[in-house]
Amino acid sequence: MPYFIVLEGLDGVGKSTLARRLASECGYQLMTTPGTQLLPIRSDIINGLGNSQTARALFYAATVQAEGEKARGFNKQGKTVVMDRYRASTIAYAFERGVTIDLNAMLSQAIKPHLSILLTLDEADRQHRLKQRGTTAEDIETLNSEFRDGVISRLKSMCDIELDLTGADENEAVLLVRQCINRHLILNR
Template sequence: MLFVHKKPIFLVFEGLDGTGKSSCAKRTADLLGARYMTTPCETLRKHREEIIASFKGSQEAVHLFYLATVKAASDEVRICLAEGKSVILDRYFLSTQAYAEFRGSQLNLDYAMETELIHADITIYLEAPLEVRRERTAARGCSTADNETLSPSADSMLRKAYGGRSSMPVVGKWLRLDTAQASIDEVVHTIAAYAVHWQRGVS
């Protein structure tokens, strides 16, 4: 652990599959001595496919399921911060809304739901060109969820869905980083330095 914050910090990692999001989030949590969390949580991830299949194609039901996991994570983050513990969260509100829009959910809950959630201090949006994402997801083994985002049209739609929400208050500071040419260590140290700068500014 190289960086210790006097004030706990809440960092969110967002981005499309294959941008290095989870690897960078885990490494940043180690570097900052923060708790690493995901949405959905690990327990729900084990049953996610079965739960989603039970919705029989209703994208609104899937959307509400993911929003429920975001609300649960928000409540848990709030407790951690109150106890003085920093949190790194792998996917949060933006991912839920962007993917729900992409998959066809008709629910319009951006602002109604945002008021229920703790806001991030910084949201790190990682990006990489489509061809790089394809190479990375192929190397780790593509899931069904990966495959649906790897067409040019899907890539474009999702980027637009993220970008259109980047100024929402729940996002906090927006830090956009291209991971195509940088190593994980380089990306993580850039994020950690940015986080330390933020912490000093609010102390």
């Protein structure tokens, strides 16, 4: 059975790396929000929307809807999808940025993943990773403990399972995520 698996979490916990590795090693279809066609122009769109957090949230909500529909199409073709961020991150970040529109209701029709995994990491390790790769403007807001704690709290309430990757190197993290998928999806058929 093909599945739709989502990796959620703060920047720097390894979502993108793990999604790429799972796609490569397991033959999953790799996806992200926004999708690959919008990624190269995302910053132009965000900058074009100005400081309106609501407009930015609506852009990300639109990408969730579109990528969810694409994921369903891949599932119908018999392909398991692994997606780097989806609905939960869009809602959690928007809420912490002060967006008051009900994104939960707006995205209630978005395709539901079979499994959403919240990846977490010791905060000192996460910040070290951010510095190593080059901290972006989006990363900076998660350095604020109040903002970060709010996002994590919402993600915990919206994801199926939390997986702490503290102390795991990349290969160990891949193994932990694969075990999580097997335990919660493949073995529970």
